[in-house]
Amino acid sequence: MTRLDAACDVDRFDGEGAMPHDELVARIAGKQALVSTVTEAIDRAVIDAATDLRVIANVGVGYNNIDVAAARARGIIVTNTPDVLTDATADFTMALILAVTRRLGEGERMVRRGAWKGWALDQLLGMQLGGRQLGIVGPGRIGRAVGTRAEAFGMTVVHTTRSGGMPLDRLLSTSDVVSLHVPLTPETKHLIGQPELARMKRTAFLINTTRGPVVDEAALAWALKNHLIAGAALDVYEREPEINAELMTMENVVLAPHLGSATMETRTAMADLAARNAIAVVTGQPPLTPVP
Numbered sequence: 001m002t003r004l005d006a007a008c009d010v011d012r013f014d015g016e017g018a019m020p021h022d023e024l025v026a027r028i029a030g031k032q033a034l035v036s037t038v039t040e041a042i043d044r045a046v047i048d049a050a051t052d053l054r055v056i057a058n059v060g061v062g063y064n065n066i067d068v069a070a071a072r073a074r075g076i077i078v079t080n081t082p083d084v085l086t087d088a089t090a091d092f093t094m095a096l097i098l099a100v101t102r103r104l105g106e107g108e109r110m111v112r113r114g115a116w117k118g119w120a121l122d123q124l125l126g127m128q129l130g131g132r133q134l135g136i137v138g139p140g141r142i143g144r145a146v147g148t149r150a151e152a153f154g155m156t157v158v159h160t161t162r163s164g165g166m167p168l169d170r171l172l173s174t175s176d177v178v179s180l181h182v183p184l185t186p187e188t189k190h191l192i193g194q195p196e197l198a199r200m201k202r203t204a205f206l207i208n209t210t211r212g213p214v215v216d217e218a219a220l221a222w223a224l225k226n227h228l229i230a231g232a233a234l235d236v237y238e239r240e241p242e243i244n245a246e247l248m249t250m251e252n253v254v255l256a257p258h259l260g261s262a263t264m265e266t267r268t269a270m271a272d273l274a275a276r277n278a279i280a281v282v283t284g285q286p287p288l289t290p291v292p
């Protein structure tokens with residue numbers, strides 16, 4: 001905000017959470033730059049109402065909240081915040097892998113409800129990571145950073161991409177942990193559904209820190225109920241902040257509130273990069289990180 005205030009006249013939304021959509025549509029006319037977050041739908045209605053808009057600077061690496069094609073058609077540049085959040089998101093993915101494989105959520109809940117009766121040889125036994133296979137679906141920057149961390153835990157890392165690596169079917173049927181790192185596009189919506197979950201090992205865990213709709217949540221609940229996989233750890237959901245009611249009741253599911261990039265350093269860097277992108281475009285400079 002300091003950077004933006006110094007360079008522009010800022011019309012700021014100070015409310016809680018995302019700016020209501022109709023308010024955004026009403027306030028966008030006459031603005032040259034829009035700094036948005038991943039919870040705001042920057043759809044055709046917003047873009048049509050924008051009379052002078054030159055840049056949409058999203059605070060986030062994902063930009064599925066923006067109708068990029070509609071923006072492009074109007075000559076509006078869209079930017080995101082890659083790189084600055086890679087380490088924080090990869091760290092958090094490891095936190096989820098460890099939490100679900102070592103049953104940390106279950107243990108924590110047991111302690112808090114006063115049900116812990118002391119150490120026991122066979123209590124809450126989890127799965128050790130060393131020697132296990134991590135399957136990374138979509139190894140972009142974050143996927144690769146997760147792979148490096150997992151190797152330090154002694155895991156073997158395999159990956160699949162649209163253009164190569166291990167075929168998805170084989171990755172699913174051989175991995176002990178499957179971690180999703182593809183962006184949400186029409187092609188990746190429900191990439192993991194019933195057939196894919198049924199292919200996974202019964203002892204395997206699914207981790208999602210990318211976008212909720214990449215996983216069919218109803219299918220995930222079905223797979224967990226039928227013991228087709230051992231557990232799941234999710235940071236993102238199909239209809240945030242709503243959580244699938246069945247997943248809420250399952251002990252072997254770790255549920256985080258979209259915290260992947262949530263460190264002070266990273267969120268500051270994301271906000272700063274978005275501000276610099278907005279200022280660059282309105283002052284006639286090239287954007288620092290336009291979306292591809």
Ligand code: DGY
Nearest residue numbers: 038059060061062261
């Ligand atoms: C992103 O950057 O796309 C995350 O979901 C929010 O940090």
